Amino acid sequence: xxxxxxxxxxxxxxxxxxxxxxxxxxxxxxxxxxxxxxxxxxxxxxxxxxxxxxxxxxxxxxxxxxxxxxxxxxxxxxxxxxxxxxxxxxxxxxxxxxxxxxxxxxxxxxxxxxxxxxxxx
Numbered sequence: 401x402x403x404x405x406x407x408x409x410x411x412x413x414x415x416x417x418x419x420x421x422x423x424x425x426x427x428x429x430x431x432x433x434x435x436x437x438x439x440x441x442x443x444x445x446x447x448x449x450x451x452x453x454x455x456x457x458x459x460x461x462x463x464x465x466x467x468x469x470x471x472x473x474x475x476x477x478x479x480x481x482x483x484x485x486x487x488x489x490x491x492x493x494x495x496x497x498x499x500x501x502x503x504x505x506x507x508x509x510x511x512x513x514x515x516x517x518x519x520x521x
Contacts, residue, residue: 451479
C-alpha cells in the first residue's frame with residue numbers, strides 16, 4: 401500500500417473553470433497513471449498508550465515511560481497525547497478492556513438469540 405498526497409491529486413484535477421470533472425472525459429488509464437505518479441507521504445503508525453498512576457501527582461506514559469506531574473492534583477492528566485513520544489492516550493487497562501468486551505459479547509449473544517440461533521454451545 402502506498403499513501404499518496406490526495407491534495408496533489410485533487411489539484412491536478414482542480415475544477416478552476418466551474419466545469420464538472422465528467423466534461424473533461426479523461427481516459428481511465430490516464431487517471432490511473434496520474435494516481436501512480438502522485439508523490440507518496442511519510443506516515444507513522446499511531447502509537448497508543450495511557451497515563452499510568454505512579455504515585456502522588458505523577459503519571460507515566462505506558463508507551464515511552466515519560467513521567468509528568470499534575471501539579472498537586474491527583475486525577476488523571478487531561479492530555480490526549482504524550483508530549484514526549486506522541487502516543488495517543490486511548491489504550492484501555494486490562495479491566496476496562498474486559499468490561500468492554502464483556503458488554504459486546506453479551507450484546508452479540510442477545511442478537512443471536514433474537515434471530516433464533518442456538519447460543520448454548
